Amino acid sequence: MGSLSHIRVLDLSRVLAGPWCTQNLADLGADVIKVEKPGEGDDTRHWGPPFAKDAQGNDTAESAYFICINRNKRSITVDISRPEGQDLVRQLAAESDVVVENYKVGQLAKYGLDYESLKKVKPDLIYCSITGFGQTGPYAHRPGYDYIVQGMGGFMSVTGEHADFAGSSPQKAGVAIADLFTGMYASSAILAAVIHRDRTGQGQYIDLALLDTQIAMMANIASAHLCSEKIPQRIGNASPIIVPYQTFPTSDGWIIVAAGNNSQFRHLVTVGGRAELADNPLYLENPLRVQHRDTLIPLLEEMILKKTKAEWIVLLEQAGVPCGPINNMQEVFENEQVQARGVKLSVPHTSAGNMPLVASPMHLSETPVEVRLAPPTLGQHTNEILQERLHLDSNTITVLRNQGIV
The missing domain is CATH 3.40.50.10540 (Crotonobetainyl-coa:carnitine coa-transferase; domain 1)
Structure with missing residues (x-):
């Protein structure tokens, strides 16, 4: 019942x-x-x-x-x-x-x-x-x-x-x-x-x-406006306060990468073969990565394009970097968790x-x-x-x- x-x-x-x-x-x-x-x-x-x-x-x-x-x-x-x-x-x-x-x-x-x-x-x-x-x-x-x-x-x-x-x-x-x-x-x-x-x-x-x-x-967006009197803007699939926290194209589809701290950023670029980016003075801390996103994101896009969606999901999960695929509906219903x-x-x-x-x-x-x-x-x-x-x-x-x- x-x-x-x-x-x-x-x-x-x-x-x-x-x-x-x-x-x-x-x-x-x-x-x-x-x-x-x-x-x-x-x-x-x-x-x-x-x-x-x-x-x-x-x-x-x-x-x-x-x-x-x-x-x-x-x-x-x-x-x-x-x-x-x-x-x-x-x-x-x-x-x-x-x-x-x-x-x-x-x-x-x-x-x-x-x-x-x-x-x-x-x-x-x-x-x-x-x-x-x-x-x-x-x-x-x-x-x-x-x-x-x-x-x-x-x-x-x-x-x-x-x-x-x-x-x-x-x-x-x-x-x-x-x-x-x-x-x-x-x-x-x-x-x-x-x-x-x-x-x-x-x-x-x-x-x-x-x-x-x-x-x-609209939750936090409405609250942010009421508290600050500023008008929120469109920012696409990126976070305004965390970098990298957005979608990226791979060689055969799209993924979401949510590297919310410095350690996760280091793991991301390391498994992607660009470990030196984690030691770059421009990208050492999240506020710096936000400030310099216009130079960092193209480098990450170039790196992520070199592997498939499935390859990246495996690598990032093993490295402890939050990530996920952008699935079409066929892929949704084929997913083992679903x-x-x-x-x-x-x-x-x-x-x-x-x-x-x-x-x-x-x-x-x-x-x-x-x-x-x-x-x-x-x-x-x-x-x-x-x-x-x-x-x-x-x-x-x-x-x-x-x-x-x-």
């Missing part, structure tokens, strides 16, 4: 931040019902290629994007634009502990599915809204997009090659970090609200914003046969995370949920289907 096996979650969210949150809750054992639009479903179902393949190697209707954020959930299709559909969702909310949604501010109020409406049928309900800019402020009604928030929240101002580097520009992250972090904060806030409800019987409303989250996750940790899973799926998934990183000794359900096909569990939760008979469900309500 998972830690949250006693918790029921009604998931009205779509795309990434909300589904990431509810997948975390589902992985911990919560019974998550994903409400989708009949005939269309979550937008990410159509975000491909790539799509999962069946046993014959043909594409299924299951996009890789949807797959990564919707395991351990059950899917029900309901048209919430119609009064009958709204009533079904209200009944499901009354049987739930948590509701998660990421509609525009005020949009669900016209359907009677906002917090004020639903807490009338479930007074101790925990209701989490995820938006781009939150429920208050002059930007509240703007739509929120991760890419834009990465820019507005300062992340892109410090990500990318140094402004003096030819052709440099601000860069976004390779994944939607504002969405993903917001989903993580949302799941943490929901767990706190569950504990509060269990102690006091009180539900509550949770207001999560992508922009707030993006600024919060394989030992069971990061790649394969679960049965109705159309894809065995569907590959990335495991949750949460390892609990007494209530371990397990994949109980593959990412659902659209509306896969509609009949099951209506019968189980709302006690509707097959004739009533058939009428709802014929009317296009489910």
